[in-house]
Amino acid sequence: MKYFRSALVAVLTLFLITSCGNKKQEPKSNDTFDLQSYIKAAEAVDPNMNKVDQVFTILDLVRAEYYDVLTNDPYSAHSYKTSYPIAAANMGIYMTDIIYHFYGEADETMFLTFSAAQELAKFLGLDSEFATWTIERLEGSAIKRDTITQMFNNLLIDSEKYSSENETVFVHTAFLTGSFIEKVYITGSLLKQKMQAGELEQEDEGDIRELLVIYLNQLNPATGVLHNAFVQQQDQLKGLLVLTTFERLEALSEQLKLVKPELIVASVKDIAANDDLNTTFALVANLRNLLVSASE
Numbered sequence: 001m002k003y004f005r006s007a008l009v010a011v012l013t014l015f016l017i018t019s020c021g022n023k024k025q026e027p028k029s030n031d032t033f034d035l036q037s038y039i040k041a042a043e044a045v046d047p048n049m050n051k052v053d054q055v056f057t058i059l060d061l062v063r064a065e066y067y068d069v070l071t072n073d074p075y076s077a078h079s080y081k082t083s084y085p086i087a088a089a090n091m092g093i094y095m096t097d098i099i100y101h102f103y104g105e106a107d108e109t110m111f112l113t114f115s116a117a118q119e120l121a122k123f124l125g126l127d128s129e130f131a132t133w134t135i136e137r138l139e140g141s142a143i144k145r146d147t148i149t150q151m152f153n154n155l156l157i158d159s160e161k162y163s164s165e166n167e168t169v170f171v172h173t174a175f176l177t178g179s180f181i182e183k184v185y186i187t188g189s190l191l192k193q194k195m196q197a198g199e200l201e202q203e204d205e206g207d208i209r210e211l212l213v214i215y216l217n218q219l220n221p222a223t224g225v226l227h228n229a230f231v232q233q234q235d236q237l238k239g240l241l242v243l244t245t246f247e248r249l250e251a252l253s254e255q256l257k258l259v260k261p262e263l264i265v266a267s268v269k270d271i272a273a274n275d276d277l278n279t280t281f282a283l284v285a286n287l288r289n290l291l292v293s294a295s296e
Helices: 005-017 035-043 053-061 074-080 084-103 107-123 135-139 145-159 171-195 202-219 222-233 243-263 268-272 275-292
Strands: none
Touching (some): 053 171, 084 171, 084 275, 171 202, 171 268, 171 275, 202 243, 202 268, 222 243
16 A cells, blocks of 8 residues: 555554543533533534544543443454455544543553554555554654644545555545544434433533534534535445435434524423434434444
């Protein structure tokens, strides 16, 4: 692979060694509670699906809990070596998971996920330089978190040029799809967990509304962009059977965009009961299941 290696090495390195700062915010005082400030903070989170640094921002902002069940099993990596699109999509999932494991200080699982990413990289023909980045070398590095965005963008740019002697596939779209789906899956799951909690403090309600804003902003317009990409590339990405689900998710994201101003200030009970929102949760979970269980 003559284009893709160096950027992938760098971005995986950054994922593993970047500091996530203070993972848990101090609870806000009831005396200073301001719902609009929560919403404003959430709206400031960049929903650009080409970026991954916002994952740390989201986790920090809502004082997210760590649930390892939200991540993909690193021992499943071998089953994804059936096609380049499937391998690339699950590479995107694993790379997002690495951030969440790092945030949750789950070092052992994070390292296993890194190994899973290495296995897929080898299948994709990226094992030369990538394989030189051992855990010991990663632990001894000190690269700053604010460089993640640029390196991730470089990875995406290089992935558009991906090719092999036997086939040219749209690894870029598959990789981006995996990363995006995992981000919205984790965000939506955290939102559901918080809404299902018992007695809620004002800060908890603020976190719920922040997650809702972030989730809705992630869905639209990203689902439309990816849906269009799959329409144009469906022959090359036939191993990822997600087109119909993306169509439904795009339509629902448009409907939710229209009611977003009312929804984000509604009661938590009404938010949790919103049929369109709950359907998007189910569709995102379905998309993710299709990716993580993909095989031929």
